[in-house]
Amino acid sequence: MLTLGIDTGGTYTDAVLLDPVARHIVAKTKVFTTRHDLSSCIGDCMQAFSPEQLGRVSLVSLSTTLATNSVVEGDTGRVGLLVMGRAYEGAMPVTMWRHIGGLLDIKGRVVHPIDPDEVTRVAAEFVGRVDAMAVSGFASVRNPAHELRVRDSIRESLDLPVVCGHELSSSLGHYDRTITAAINAGLISKIEALIQAVRNIMAAKRITAPVMVVRGDGSLIRDDAAMTRPIETILSGPAASIVGGLYLSGTTDALLVDMGGTTTDIAHAHAGKVAINPSGAMVGGWRTMVRAAEIATFGIGGDSRIAAGAEPGSVEIGPRRVQPFCVAGSDNPHLAESLARAASLPAGEISLTSQGVYYRLLTDPGPTATPIEAAVASALRDGPLCAADIAMTLVVGESHIPLDEMCRKSILGAISLTPTDILHASGELALWNSDAARSGALLFAKKLELDSDEFVAKVRADINDILVVSCLESAIRFSCGKEIGNDALRHLVRATGDDGDNDVLTTNFRLKKKIVAVGAPVEAWLPPVGEFFATPVVIPKHAEVANAVGAAVGQVRVTVEALVRPDRERKIYRAHAPDGNAEFTTRDEAEQWAVENALRTARERIQEWGGANARATERIEPHHVVDGDGNPLYIETKISVEAVGNPSAIHD
Numbered sequence: 001m002l003t004l005g006i007d008t009g010g011t012y013t014d015a016v017l018l019d020p021v022a023r024h025i026v027a028k029t030k031v032f033t034t035r036h037d038l039s040s041c042i043g044d045c046m047q048a049f050s051p052e053q054l055g056r057v058s059l060v061s062l063s064t065t066l067a068t069n070s071v072v073e074g075d076t077g078r079v080g081l082l083v084m085g086r087a088y089e090g091a092m093p094v095t096m097w098r099h100i101g102g103l104l105d106i107k108g109r110v111v112h113p114i115d116p117d118e119v120t121r122v123a124a125e126f127v128g129r130v131d132a133m134a135v136s137g138f139a140s141v142r143n144p145a146h147e148l149r150v151r152d153s154i155r156e157s158l159d160l161p162v163v164c165g166h167e168l169s170s171s172l173g174h175y176d177r178t179i180t181a182a183i184n185a186g187l188i189s190k191i192e193a194l195i196q197a198v199r200n201i202m203a204a205k206r207i208t209a210p211v212m213v214v215r216g217d218g219s220l221i222r223d224d225a226a227m228t229r230p231i232e233t234i235l236s237g238p239a240a241s242i243v244g245g246l247y248l249s250g251t252t253d254a255l256l257v258d259m260g261g262t263t264t265d266i267a268h269a270h271a272g273k274v275a276i277n278p279s280g281a282m283v284g285g286w287r288t289m290v291r292a293a294e295i296a297t298f299g300i301g302g303d304s305r306i307a308a309g310a311e312p313g314s315v316e317i318g319p320r321r322v323q324p325f326c327v328a329g330s331d332n333p334h335l336a337e338s339l340a341r342a343a344s345l346p347a348g349e350i351s352l353t354s355q356g357v358y359y360r361l362l363t364d365p366g367p368t369a370t371p372i373e374a375a376v377a378s379a380l381r382d383g384p385l386c387a388a389d390i391a392m393t394l395v396v397g398e399s400h401i402p403l404d405e406m407c408r409k410s411i412l413g414a415i416s417l418t419p420t421d422i423l424h425a426s427g428e429l430a431l432w433n434s435d436a437a438r439s440g441a442l443l444f445a446k447k448l449e450l451d452s453d454e455f456v457a458k459v460r461a462d463i464n465d466i467l468v469v470s471c472l473e474s475a476i477r478f479s480c481g482k483e484i485g486n487d488a489l490r491h492l493v494r495a496t497g498d499d500g501d502n503d504v505l506t507t508n509f510r511l512k513k514k515i516v517a518v519g520a521p522v523e524a525w526l527p528p529v530g531e532f533f534a535t536p537v538v539i540p541k542h543a544e545v546a547n548a549v550g551a552a553v554g555q556v557r558v559t560v561e562a563l564v565r566p567d568r569e570r571k572i573y574r575a576h577a578p579d580g581n582a583e584f585t586t587r588d589e590a591e592q593w594a595v596e597n598a599l600r601t602a603r604e605r606i607q608e609w610g611g612a613n614a615r616a617t618e619r620i621e622p623h624h625v626v627d628g629d630g631n632p633l634y635i636e637t638k639i640s641v642e643a644v645g646n647p648s649a650i651h652d
Contacts, residue, residue, distance in 0.1 A: 001058035002026060004209070005552025006045060007240055007545075008038050008064045010321060011261025011303050012520065014548035015045035017053055027053060028545045030520070036363055036410045038066060039197030046205055054205050059647055061551040062223075063214035063240035066194055067187050067233045071284040076186030080130035082122065082154070084114075084146055085138025086174060093286055094182045095130050098122050102150070106172075107567070107574060108142030108581055119153040126158065132185035133158065136165035136178035142576050161188050161228070168231065169280075169289035170561045170578060176280065180289045184231035191230035195223045212610055212647050216281055216292030218243040218274070218550065219557035220647055222610030234283050235292045237547055238265040242274050242293055244550030245518045248540035255475065255511060257467075257526060258546065259519040261303040261420075262321045264470060266296045268478040269516075275478070291559065296474040300466050302521040306417040306444065306459060308352050313448050317419070317462060324418040328360065329436025332383045335415070339439035342386070347446045354388035356443060358415040359403055365411045372396075373406060384415055417444055419463055423524050426456050467529050468493050472509060496532070511535040518546035556611030556645050560602040562594035564637040577601070587637070591620065594639050602643040611645030618642075 003018045013033045017026040029048035034040040042062075046054065070076050071093075081097035085104065100122055102114040126133065133154050140147045147164040154162050163185040165177040191213075198211060211223035215232045218239035226233060241258035252272040258265045267274050274293045281292035299319020309316045329336040335358060342355045361380040365373045372394075379385060379393045391398045406412040417440045423429040424437035438452070445455035469489045477483055496507050511533040517526040522539055530537035542549060562577040564587065573590035575582050577597035584590040595618055606614045619640045624632040 002053065002056045003059045003061060003552045004046075004049075004054075004057045004207075005548040005550070006042055006060070006062045007237055007547035007551055008033055008041065008062075008066070009237055009260050009547060010035070010065055010069075010263070011301065013038075013041040013045055014545040015042075015048070016542070016545050016548040016552055017049060017057070018549065018552040020553070025542055025549070028542065028548070030545060035069070038064070038194055039201060042198060043201045046201060051205075054207055057207050057209050059209050059212065060198070060202065060207065061212045061214065061220060061554060061647070062195075062198060063236045063547060063551040064194065064233060065237050066190055067230055068235060068237070068283055070187060070190050071183060071234065071286065074284070075190075076183065077131040077189040078129065079132055079134055079182050079186045080126040080160075081134045081136065081178070081182050081185075082119070082150060083136050083178060084150070088175060088178070092182060093179060093186065094134070096126065098125065100150070102137065102146045104137065104139040104143055104146060106139055106142065107565075108139055108576065110143075110146075114146055114149050116149075116153055119150050120157055123154050123157045126160075130160065132161045132163065132188050134163045134165070134178070134181040134185040136174065136181050138174045139172070140164070140166040141170050141172060141177070143581055161185065163188075163228075168229065171289055173289065176287050176289050179286050180231060180280075183283075183286060183288060184229065187230035188227065191233065192227050195227060198223075210610065210648065212554070212556075214240045214243075214551050214554055215557075216290050217276055217557065218293055218554060219644075220554040220610065221556070222608070225609045231288065231290055234281050234288065234290050235295060238267070238295045238297065239293045240550035240554070241265060241518055241547045242267045242269065242295070242550065243554055244546035244548070245269075245516045245540070245543075246272065247549055247553045248518070248542055248546055249516045249538050250540075251514065251516055251538065254514050254516040254538070255471065255478075257471065257515055257517045257519075257522070257529075259467075259517065259522050259525060260301050260547075261520070262299075262301045263319075264298045264300050264467065264519075266298070266471060266474040267293055268474070268513075294478070296470070296477060298466070298470040300419075300463070300470065302420045303418050305414070306419070306422075307356070308444070308447065313450070315444075315448070315459060315462060317459070317466060320414075322357070322414040322416045322418060323360070324420040324424075324432070324437070325358075325415060325440035326421050326424045326432040326434060326437040328358065328384055328415040329433030332360075333433075335384055336433055336436035336439060338386070338389070339436055339443060343439045343443040343446065345446075347449060350443060350447045351388070352444065352447050354391075354398060355386050356416060356440075356447075358384040358386045359390065359407075359412045360384040360415060362410055362413045365406075365409075369411075370402075372400065372402060373411065376401060376403070376406060377411065380412070417441065419459070419521065419525070422456055422459050422463075423521075425452070426460075428524055463525060464528050464532075465490065465493060467525060468532050471511075471515070471529060471533065475511060493532075509533055514538055516540070518543040520544045554647075556606055556609050556614075556647060558602050558606045558609060558611070558643045560598045560605065560641045560643075562598040562639040562641075564590045564594050564639070566634060566636075587634070591637055591639065594637075595620065595641070598639055598641040602641045606643045606645050610648050611643070612648040614643045614645035616641055616643040
């Protein structure tokens with residue numbers, strides 16, 4: 001039997017067929033991601049495999065950028081929010097929200113009860129105005145009773161999904177937990193649509209296997225569980241690349257660098273594990289309580305746009321992603337001819353703003369399009385054009401054409417010079433139309449008053465600097481938790497060695513660990529980075545599809561936390577666990593109850609999430625402080641249970 005691993009990245013969608021017993025990759029494929037319709041590129045991946053191969057698939061595992069992109073772009077469903085215990089001021093990721101009565105103290109004791117009539121009355125205000133509801137109460141992780149009662153009342157009056165804050169995190173922090181619940185509610189319809197599309201494709205291919213989805217920590221969750229907890233899939237893609245990089249390289253300690261088309265993601269692995277971000281994932285400016293791997297992300301990839309910089313003769317690389325000239329030129333031969341004509345002009349007649357970026361039609365703008373949008377779409381139906389040619393066709397000034405806005409709406413896609421073009425221009429790659437890449441590079445070189453070879457060498461050096469600084473910044477963050485400004489790091493990098501451009505300071509940097517590099521462009525860009533840090537760069541076989549491999553080899557992992565705290569006034573111990581609270585006269589009794597409760601919850605949840613043959617480990621951490629007399633004073637005991645199992649379709 002085979003596992004089908006699929007990863008939808010910002011630029012490419014990868015798929016692998018893996019024999020999980022022999023640890024052998026049977027087949028693999030890579031296609032361009034259709035961001036406006038992810039099911040299309042996933043279907044394209046499955047087309048690459050034979051019916052006989054697909055007939056052997058016993059598990060489908062998916063990592064996706066959908067949740068992350070939806071939050072970053074503000075493209076989530078309409079969310080209604082009910083808050084208890086505290087009314088917040090400022091922005092919230094919701095369509096509308098209301099504060100209702102009902103209050104717990106920090107120990108989970110009821111101060112003010114819920115008024116069911118108020119809940120029903122307020123819930124009626126949301127009818128027809130939202131797609132999902134979130135409920136968040138102060139101290140709900142100490143006592144979820146209020147949230148559960150409000151949830152049940154909403155379900156009786158509204159036919160909508162309802163998310164409770166305590167279901168997603170056991171940590172205190174009402175505001176962040178509220179944000180997490182609201183974002184989760186907004187993502188439900190998005191992930192449901194994607195998973196249903198995957199199921200439809202599987203049905204058409206006669207694949208009857210279960211579906212798993214990669215979470216932000218690299219572990220797996222069953223598809224129906226992911227539809228109720230879609231926020232768990234934030235940072236799914238980068239997490240899958242970490243798992244895949246470790247699996248393919250066979251290493252346990254390394255700096256993992258995943259360079260894709262859009263971004264470069266960097267993580268640190270020690271003893272086979274990657275640290276979990278203790279603060280929760282930050283996505284789209286919102287701090288969440290999502291358990292996610294500690295990953296540093298930088299806006300540099302194979303498809304990063306190269307543009308003229310603010311300083312004379314300089315260039316800027318990224319973070320915007322565009323389609324490379326060479327790729328677009330393969331499907332549109334006239335593009336290479338147009339670039340060649342532009343590059344033949346004298347430098348004074350070249351405008352990189354007008355001629356350095358071309359535009360292609362992605363989707364029909366539809367009946368809601370403005371007249372100018374409809375006209376632009378019509379002009380591009382026969383193939384890409386630059387801004388100057390679009391303006392000439394429409395007989396309007398370039399400033400009147402909303403090209404950037406149409407790109408934001410995914411009506412148009414931009415085409416320009418990228419690192420992938422640089423590799424084609426230098427002859428290191430010949431996957432697509434090298435003539436288009438060379439003409440594009442010459443166009444930019446002329447404008448910057450360089451010859452083509454000088455320009456290519458300059459861009460290569462700039463990309464190397466960006467990657468070196470990115471690795472250095474990540475290494476500093478992973479080693480001591482500190483951050484240093486990008487400009488300062490770039491200055492230190494340029495002062496490296498006796499040939500550095502600083503006559504006061506000389507620096508040398510060495511990584512104590514090897515670099516494991518994965519992603520399609522790494523063979524071209526990462527070896528010089530390893531030379532700078534005097535460390536080996538390991539590029540494993542199948543590195544270009546490591547994300548899909550990570551999805552295929554992931555495990556189901558559940559972490560459940562409980563807490564024991566003393567109530568000094570009543571001389572008892574209160575135990576707080578996921579499914580309830582209890583009071584005990586001794587600390588040992590409270591800790592034993594909390595451990596048993598957390599173990600039971602972990603085993604139940606790992607089965608619910610699609611795991612089998614689970615192994616559970618517990619960690620009990622008492623915390624004390626020193627009182628005024630120098631004696632230890634007991635504060636609390638934190639209990640953490642981690643259960644790990646294989647996906648239920650695969651058994652040891």
